[in-house]
Amino acid sequence: MVEGGGSDSLLFLTDEQLKKGIEAMFFAYRGFTADPDRILENYAYGRAHHRAIHFINRSPQTTVNNLLSILGVTKQSLNRVLRRLIDDGLVESRVGKRDKRERHLVLTQKGAALEAELSEAQRSRMRAAFRAVGPDAVTGFRQVLEAMMDVDMRHHFSLLKETE
């Protein structure tokens, strides 16, 4: 599909290319969530539980408020999910030491076990994809994704990067 833009290729910015990027995101995200979804079914949990477990594992001792800002849902919605994880003994809620109003969330052994199972499934697919395309493609992948995030989410994402 030939466009203007001289001989140096801006062809990767055509609407066609952009639409392909959009569809790639759609189909890839489905693949991305497919394996954990299957596992979660066995425990009668949903994606919301997975997300909570994931981010509690990433940042042990995180507070409810912090988790809320990462997940971008209402506290009522998170509470329903968290309530069950706590009742089921996957998550422990500890009263803050400095600030006793805060609750610090950590995975129990049981919670960590499920996290490991979910994470391994997801990493396994990601690993296969990364291996198939090589490190340069992976770099590009990460760059585009980061550029596509909302700015405030980029902040949460970079926090992880610093642990490199």
Next chain:
Amino acid sequence: MVEGGGSDSLLFLTDEQLKKGIEAMFFAYRGFTADPDRILENYAYGRAHHRAIHFINRSPQTTVNNLLSILGVTKQSLNRVLRRLIDDGLVESRVGKRDKRERHLVLTQKGAALEAELSEAQRSRMRAAFRAVGPDAVTGFRQVLEAMMDVDMRHHFSLLKETE
């Protein structure tokens, strides 16, 4: 692809790197859907309507069954969404000529207008991201996403690529 884990880097396959890829997907997908979501609110439609509109636009005259296999939902679920789009005059359902059991779906002018609005918002963000990182990164992005899809979805995706 270099293997063997000597001094040449397989570091991009560490669990740390894979987890970063996972979080990047999570946060980026949120950004990816944020703009259309805001627009859809004005019309009291949801993401499910967006998806239907998108794929009908991509493949005019597509059948209900084909749409079902692309979207991966039940016909009851799709029907609810489609029903409303038809009643609202965004989608037209035409009886098939060769096979009268089939319904061929097309966007009306009104439907095409909403599609354009949604698509432009989404392309706009994608364009900014692509522009910010350059063509090589975009290539890597597409390669990783395609490698991450389920095989049958890769088929649907490639159909689009052939129109290049």
Next chain:
DNA sequence: TTGGAAAGTCAACAAGGCTGACATAAAATC
């Protein structure tokens, strides 16, 4: 001491998944 922040909870609602059952029309097959 008082105002605001952190967390939790109740109630009600909506979107959009799901299953199961059933209906109709038309094509395909025997």
Next chain:
DNA sequence: GATTTTATGTCAGCCTTGTTGACTTTCCAA
């Protein structure tokens, strides 16, 4: 020609996960 299969549509009911709004308790901080 009779029967089976396919494509579609629809009813009913259920679940998860999001929402808003109201209200409480605890506790920090000004």
